[in-house]
Amino acid sequence: xxxxxxxxxxxxxxxxxxxxxxxxxxxxxxxxxxxxxxxxxxxxxxxxxxxxxxxxxxxxxxxxxxxxxxxxxxxxxxxxxxxxxxxxxxxxxxxxxxxxxxxxxxxxxxxxxxxxxxxxxxxxxxxxxxxxxxxxxxxxxxxxxxxx
Numbered sequence: 001x002x003x004x005x006x007x008x009x010x011x012x013x014x015x016x017x018x019x020x021x022x023x024x025x026x027x028x029x030x031x032x033x034x035x036x037x038x039x040x041x042x043x044x045x046x047x048x049x050x051x052x053x054x055x056x057x058x059x060x061x062x063x064x065x066x067x068x069x070x071x072x073x074x075x076x077x078x079x080x081x082x083x084x085x086x087x088x089x090x091x092x093x094x095x096x097x098x099x100x101x102x103x104x105x106x107x108x109x110x111x112x113x114x115x116x117x118x119x120x121x122x123x124x125x126x127x128x129x130x131x132x133x134x135x136x137x138x139x140x141x142x143x144x145x146x147x148x
Contacts, residue, residue, distance in 0.1 A: 023055075064111045071107060075100060 030051075037044065079096050086092040 064114070068107065068111065072104070075103070 034040075034044070034048075079100055082096060083089075083093055
């Protein structure tokens with residue numbers, strides 16, 4: 001099972017690397033070609049859409065994670081500065097950590113709900129079904145797993 005997961009990860013990584021290399025190698029030629037063209041036709045527009053919209057979609061999907069990391073860094077820095085101003089007071093530290101964790105949890109919940117509504121994440125029902133399948137097989141002996 002682990003080997004299969006590792007092989008799939010390697011295949012996806014290799015595909016992404018070849019895709020990125022192709023973009024890097026041909027971008028200069030494409031810019032020259034499109035800048036020399038006088039008037040664009042439908043073929044040119046279709047090529048640009050097919051070539052560059054997947055990058056936009058990938059960027060859009062990772063925007064939530066990027067926003068989460070930026071928020072963690074900014075709020076963490078603010079937390080450290082506030083603790084320094086209050087000379088590491090225990091009561092203030094507890095209050096700040098509690099509010100920080102509540103806000104972080106709420107942000108993650110809202111972001112996952114938003115991404116689920118936009119179709120970027122699977123619905124929670126499918127996740128629950130996967131967990132049920134996983135836990136229903138968890139009590140099975142290893143020799144029974146081969147039969148599944």
